[in-house]
């Protein structure tokens with residue numbers, strides 16, 4: 001491990017991967033290699049299969065063909081990945097602090113304390129507010145806070161910058177840069193530019 005790296009060296013690979021929904025194949029022949037310290041942006045038009053590929057990498061959808069492998073992860077370190085979908089998974093009547101406490105209890109209190117994570121994403125003053133009252137961009141920030149309360153090396157993020165303002169997009173880039181510097185890795189479906197070096201791009205095609 002190099003200085004500053006906190007995760008053991010791990011990598012994500014796919015071989016001959018085909019993904020789709022039901023009978024419909026959306027992408028095939030995918031040979032991805034994402035090493036610790038680097039990230040992959042998934043791009044392509046609406047319906048191209050970016051979310052479908054993320055769900056497949058997360059193990060939430062079965063591949064149509066091929067394999068997904070995470071190499072170098074020690075199961076004693078807990079689960080390898082965070083999957084954050086394009087919805088925010090927020091319960092309207094739980095407070096912001098309770099929401100983050102829920103995720104930390106579920107995913108492990110292995111990162112920042114909830115209040116520190118809220119401060120980091122600019123939601124410190126909203127801790128006692130019902131999460132349903134947060135604006136769209138604030139709810140997206142709360143999703144980012146989930147990544148901080150439980151440390152996991154692989155981030156699979158679907159449209160993390162949706163509804164974020166300019167400061168929020170800088171925040172996302174900063175969190176991502178810090179994560180990669182620690183030896184983490186990320187695969188991100190996005191239509192936006194994310195200002196982080198060491199990101200490569202996979203372009204998925206339009207649906208027929």
Ligand SMILES: Nc1ncnc2c1ncn2[C@@H]1O[C@H](COP(=O)(O)OP(=O)(O)OP(=O)(O)O)[C@@H](O)[C@H]1O
Nearest residue numbers: 021022026044045046047048049050051052053207
């Ligand atoms: N449960 C499902 N059953 C059948 N088809 C589905 C299902 N979920 C998604 N699809 C279809 O799969 C295709 C790919 O959807 P997906 O969400 O992966 O695209 P995407 O590239 O992430 O799009 P966007 O940029 O709009 O987020 C779409 O045509 C969608 O209608």
